[in-house]
Amino acid sequence: SQQGEEDPQALSIQEGENATMNCSYKTSINNLQWYRQNSGRGLVHLILIRSNEREKHSGRLRVTLDTSKKSSSLLITASRAADTASYFCATSYGKLTFGQGTILTVHP
Amino acid sequence: NAGVTQTPKFQVLKTGQSMTLQCAQDMNHNSMYWYRQDPGMGLRLIYYSASEGTTDKGEVPNGYNVSRLNKREFSLRLESAAPSQTSVYFCASSFLLSNEQFFGPGTRLTVL
Numbered sequence A: 001s002q003q004g005e006e007d008p009q010a011l012s013i014q015e016g017e018n019a020t021m022n023c024s025y026k027t028s029i030n031n032l033q034w035y036r037q038n039s040g041r042g043l044v045h046l047i048l049i050r051s052n053e054r055e056k057h058s059g060r061l062r063v064t065l066d067t068s069k070k071s072s073s074l075l076i077t078a079s080r081a082a083d084t085a086s087y088f089c090a091t092s093y094g095k096l097t098f099g100q101g102t103i104l105t106v107h108p
Numbered sequence B: 001n002a003g004v005t006q007t008p009k010f011q012v013l014k015t016g017q018s019m020t021l022q023c024a025q026d027m028n029h030n031s032m033y034w035y036r037q038d039p040g041m042g043l044r045l046i047y048y049s050a051s052e053g054t055t056d057k058g059e060v061p062n063g064y065n066v067s068r069l070n071k072r073e074f075s076l077r078l079e080s081a082a083p084s085q086t087s088v089y090f091c092a093s094s095f096l097l098s099n100e101q102f103f104g105p106g107t108r109l110t111v112l
Helices: none
Strands: A005-007 A010-014 A019-024 A031-037 A043-050 A055-058 A061-066 A071-076 A085-093 A095-098 A102-107 B004-007 B010-013 B019-025 B031-038 B042-049 B064-068 B074-078 B087-094 B107-111
Touching: A005 A085, A010 A019, A019 A085, A019 A102, A031 A061, A031 A071, A043 A055, A043 A061, A043 A071, A071 A085, A095 B042, B004 B087, B010 B019, B019 B031, B019 B087, B019 B107, B031 B064, B031 B074, B042 B064, B042 B074, B074 B087
Parallel strands: A010 A102, B010 B107
Antiparallel strands: A005 A019, A019 A071, A031 A043, A031 A085, A055 A061, A061 A071, A085 A095, A085 A102, B004 B019, B019 B074, B031 B042, B031 B087, B064 B074, B087 B107
């Protein structure tokens, strides 16, 4: 399976701190995507990084991809209480395969 | 633009009953998907449609059928509901298979 596996499963931080979530996968990919899900809602796409890219930024988000280690990380800088959500990585080789997610709690 | 819409939002069924979950997108996307989300399991792909006129099985297709009615609409049918199908169901769409996906708000289904 090429399913992404996130680490940690849960992360609790204070507002203003940085949050780092990791994703590992098993097989070749075309791209890797990160999604966010607020409680009870559908997923929202955050960022896509292609297999030939190593780093990508979007606002307070920074994503890295290391295809030799089959891993990716999502960094959220200067976190806010509103960042509290579940974050999923999804690997693409055709259709997407989602990991089980990291639950991020940001305390005010 | 409404994006991806799903109906109904909530549904309670008895074991053995049937129902159809409806999904529509107004973004002119080619690909559409049905996922289920269970606690601690992430999202699992049930069926997908890469383009109008095609459907394919995903990771957990047993007990489900789909219809790609046209480019906009993709429905999921449970012929004989079982308690194991209690879950939250999400529909999604994307321009192509590998592109970013846009999700609907979900249908919370309980099978008694």
